[in-house]
Amino acid sequence: MEERYRLLVDAISEYAIYMLDTEGRVASWNAGAQRFKGYTEPEILGEHFSRFYTPEDLANGVPAKALSTARANGRFEAEGWRVRKDGEKFWAHVVIDAIRDQHGQLLGFAKITRDLSERKLAEEELKRSEEQFRLLVQGVTDYAIYMLDLEGNVSSWNAGARRIKGYEPEEIIGQHFSRFYTEEDRAARLPQKALEIAAKEGRFEKEGWRLRKDGTRFWANIIIDAIHLEDGKLVGFAKVTRDITEKRQAQQALDQAQQELFQAQKMEAVGQLTGGIAHDFNNLLMAILGSLEIAHKRALEGQNVVSLIENAITGAKRGASLTQRLLAFSRKQDLKFEAVDVPALVMETTEFLQRSIGPTIEINTAFPLSLPPVSSDPNQLESALLNLVVNARDAMPGGGVITISAHKHSLRSKQIPELAAGEYVCLTVKDEGEGMDAETLEKATTPFFTTKGVGKGTGLGLPMVQGLMAQSGGRLILSSKPGEGTTAELWLPVAEANVTPEPVNRASTGAALRHLAVMAVDDDSLVLMNTTLMLEDLGHRVIEANSAGEALRLLEQGQVPDVMITDHAMPHMTGAELARQVLERYPEMKVIIATGYAELPGGEGGDLRRLSKPFTQAQLNDALAAVEGID
Structure with missing residues (x-):
């Protein structure tokens, strides 16, 4: 049996297991002892075990105290530095047991030593890392970094927390973190909600007002992270x-500056726009008033005035x-696509232009004998050409x-950016003017940009043309050099082959x-008189009302028409509101809303027939025919 134990002990290499006599001299030596300490058995047997201790421990009598403790208590256990044969130190866990015979007589000591150097180094590295982290956290002054327990009480406090919040560690550790919140936030249970979210989701982040020790407020960015053990148990929270x-104030100042800049730009754009509109409308009014003034004089003299009246019209x-272009710019209008004969539209448009642009400008046109129709809104295309x-x-x-000029082109894929492959007609307008440099050309389609000077252009012409082309599936391309x-x-894009172009002169259906008995409602007396004259000239009986209230009174008196034509923008009650009341009482009545808006504000009157102002007698007749169901 003893032989088997001896073989077992000698085979162990992870532990140094050896015997000491009563004086502390080595009496046996296993393989583990030789591996740890570096001594062979012949070298160490009979030598005192104190040679394994450091000079410091020898000077303090540690070996003798170890044997004394083992003799008195039966066992000694400790950790400390020990020395190998080559002088290298290693960290050891040491157990010394006293060996006695059956009579209690001390026979010697059994000593077991384990090399824990790697564990010691790891512990020291961890301790050093923890100390570095502690110094890092404590050294940070731009962030308040501290720990909370499960209830939200402060358990640590760094220098940044002291600087930002104003509390010393001894003043705040153990206190609940809710004291940093405003009264409003505490009443709303925001501190508790923050911990609940962090516990549930692992993290909580928010910005808001927080309080310093002196009661002043500061705007804070807050992050709360839940801290879990390896087994997932929640042990507290880390709060940053x-x-x-200052950042918030700087952002607010920037936002204010941007808002002021936007307002200034908007006012500049409005000034440019109104000046340009005034210029364009003054030119038109001059042509209208001039034609009518001459027509008035010639009519009194009995002369023919038809051409002058046509020019005014x-x-x-x-x-x-022009009004429609402005409305289309402010609110996108639905385009009415149809097949358009480009040469016919150009000839009809330039006939008017040639008379108005003056004798110094010559307009030449060049078209092939055969040109397919294009798909576009003819009215908007005419405006674009103008x-x-x-x-x-x-x-x-x-x-x-x-x-x-115009030519047909077959485009391959990506031949021209933003244009799909297919058949196109390229309508070209070329001048012999001053041209544009690269910078001006780049800005040419920017809204409100104009080179015509203050009050001489809206800066909306080319953006409108560009918008029409985009909606038509086409493109505006400008090229110019000084x-x-x-x-x-x-x-x-070329229209589908089976679509027939509409006549350029888009006249009334003449249905x-x-x-009919028609009630005309408008708060503008001039417009009301003009509408009445148009209706009477068409042979209809007219009931006039200058407000929605008067219209309702006339209806209550029994003057119920077949059709009501009402202005929309009237005081006290809009045309759409009037229409709703009228149709509730007289569901069989037809109602037409006359409006100068591109679309009715707030989406009112979406299911009612609309008549865009200003309207001609032909358009008025078409609207009446539509509500009567006549094509």
Whole structure:
């Protein structure tokens, strides 16, 4: 049996196991002892075990105290530095047991030593890391970094917390962190909610007002992280707070400056816009008033005034077109796509332009004998062409030639950016003007940008053309160089083969209507009189009302018409509101809303027939025919 134990002990290499006599001399030596300490058995047997101790321990009598303790208590256990044969130190866990015979007589000591150097180094590294982290956290002054227990009580406090919040560690450790919150936040249970969210989701982050020790407020960014053990047990929270009051104030100042800049830019744009609109409308009004004034004189003399009246009507239509462009810019309008004969539209448009742009400008047109129709809104395309021709005229104050041409092109994929592969007609307007440099060309389609000077342009012409092209599936391409004039290309998709172009002169359907009783409602007496004259000229009986209230009174008196045509923008009650009340009482009555808006504010009257102001007698007749169900 003893032999088996001896073999077992000698085979152990992870522990140094050996015997000491009563004086402390080595009496046996196993393989583990030889591996740890570096001594062979012949070298160490009979030597005192104190040679394994450091000089410091020897000077303090540690070996003798160890044997004394083991003799008195039966056992001695400790950790400490020990020395190998080569002088190298290692950290050891040591157990010395006293060995006695059956009579209690001390026979010697059994000594077991284990090398714990790696564990000791790891512990020291961890301790050093923890100390570095502690110094790091304590040294941070821009962030308040501290720990909370499960209830939210402060358990640590760094220098940043002391600087930001104003409390010394002894004043705040053990106190609940809710004291940093405002009364309003505490009443709303925000501190408790923050911990609940952090415990549930692992993290809570927010910005808000917090309180310093002296009662002053600061705007804080707060992060609360839940702290869990390896087994997942929640043990507390890590809280990081940063004072971002200055950052918030700087952002608010920046936002204010941006708002003021935006307001200034908006007012500048409004000034530019109103000046340009005034210029354009004054030109139109001059043509209208001038034509009517001469027509009035010639009519008194019995002369023919038809051409002058036609010129005034044309100018008024141009004014209506300008208004529609402005409305379309502010609120996107639905385009009415149809097949358009480009040469016919150009000829009809330039016939008017040639008379109005003056004798110094010559307009030349060039079209192939056969050109397919394009898919576009004819009214908007006409406006686009007018814009381009007027721009070309303005670029040649000394006169020159404007050339309008068109050609069919088959485009491959990506041949022109933003255009799909397919068949297109390129409508071109070219002038011999001053041209534009690269910077001006780049800004040419920017809203409100104009080179015509204050009050001489809205800066909306080219943006409107660009918008039309985008909605049509086409593109506006401008090319220009200083001194070489400007070329504007309108790339328009070819209409489907089975679609027939509409006539350029989009006249009324001329539908024959029965004579109707029509109530005309408008708070503007001039408009009301004009509408009444148009209706009476069409053979209808008219009931006039200058407000929604008067219209309701007339209905109550029994004057119930077949159709009501009402202005929308009236005081006290809008046309859409009037229509709702009327249709509730008289569901069989037809109602038409006349409005100058691109769309009714607030989406009112979405299911009612609309008549855009200003309207012609033909358009009025078409609206009546539509509500009567006559195509």
